[in-house]
Amino acid sequence: MDAVLFLIFAALAVICAINLVLQTHPISSALSLIGVMGSLAVLYLLLGGEFIAAAQLIVYAGAIMVLFIFVIMLLNAGSEHKVRKGPWVRFFGVPLLVAFLGLLGYAVQTVLPSGEGVRFGGFVQGKALDVGRLLFTTYLLPFEVTSVLILIAILGAIVLARKEID
């Protein structure tokens, strides 16, 4: 059951990701990205990360992508203009892509340590309680530093936007 669900949602994530690149209209691409985020949330859930799955759904699919869609709608962005592909792209594009993926797969196989693989239901420390405890004990410093980083980013955005208005 877990494996079947994994295959379905992994395939969905990949299809949505490919669709995201292929679509010419920004809204279609943004919706595909939501599909990727949603599928990833289900994959987290299958691996036992319940809190991470919920956070993925709320933060990425629910909040950030709404802002994306909002901005696209506000600017009323039109379809992308398809550029005519040159001979290089037409003849060498697909072989180069296959070669790159092969190399990447080989590198992942050799560099990463060979573990016992993933077992569904093997990980049970994904509850909000466990994540919260880790965030406020072991990973307290990275957590706080990240929040400061985000604050700086927000302030920077405001400063840049202000300059344009003045």
Added chain:
Amino acid sequence: MNFFVLSLIKAGVVAFVLLTTLAYLQWIERKVIAHIQLRVGPRRVGPHGLLQPLADVIKLLTKEDMLPSHVNKVFYLLAPFIAVFFALISISVIPFGTEVNIGPIHTAMQLTDLNIGVLFVLGLSGMGVYGVALAGWASNNKYSLLGGLRSSAQMISYELPMALAIAAPLLLLNTLSFRELVDAQSGYYLGFIPRWSIFQGPLPQIVSFLLFLIAAFAETNRVPFDLPEAENELVAGFHTEYSSMKFAAFFMAEYANMVTVSCVATLLFLGGWQPLFPAEYGSRFVPSLIFIIGGLTCFYHAINPARPFDRITLPVAGVVFLGIAGLFLVPIVDTILLPLFWFASKVGVILFLYIWVRGTLPRFRYDQLMKFAWTFMFPIAVANLLVTGLLVALTSK
């Protein structure tokens, strides 16, 4: 019994009850609004217009389903599905009562109890905005687009105070599962004050309850925050170009969101199915008493009928009410019905509040709406969360 069979039966029952509630909620809304405005409301179809929802469904099903030529077809057709899907699916984690034994079967009055239930509902309510935003964009119509834009901006803004208002009682109750939330609110102070989170120490969550209610009005696009469909400036907002069942889907999504939000408010703040006062003071006789009063009122009006057919219909209704009143006194049945009654009555009170506000308040201006969220609700929600957190940290060991 087989888990799948049981789940299927429960899903069927919940879906049937929810959809019937949605249909009749609209009838209740029309009736209440009518009485607020000193009108009678729908009363031609069936006694007191009770069959009006059925007539409305038939009307919407048989209306011409138009597909305007200028729309973006895929997204135009997708939008109502998204809206109604995310509105209906949240009900799957809402518990309606305690765990019950029906014969050999032991089950909870809930489809599934997630240990991230609260976050699940929050996530789904955040996804619901896509239906509205896409509908507005795909319609290729400036009124629809403005409605969709307003809706997404409003939902993003009000999601923040809403989430902060939810976080405060979660600090008190220390769980994310709806069933455990209600269990953490059982018991009484001094023997009669219920330990619901709006009364619970160290800090009664009255402020966050009010914040949650206000944000919920905005999240469900209801008056006074119904800017996305402000008809005097935007025709009908994001659903201007929709007709027939596609329009009905948006309508249904709005009502389903109202029901979900009321359920969440009940579970988080009003103690779910915990009665208002303890059983020693006779809280188990309240539903019977209410139904007996209802039945006797029906009999009284049957003796002095306003219309000739009241002589037949009202005694029938009276007997039904008395029968329900008796049902609440049957020993085994009452363990199932009493929690349901308390839960349904609390949800009903909040739903009535929705309608009451709609009949009372005018609509906000758009800049007022945004200013209210960011400069008033957000600081108060943050302060409330901080104070609650401090008090919980000081009082807990």
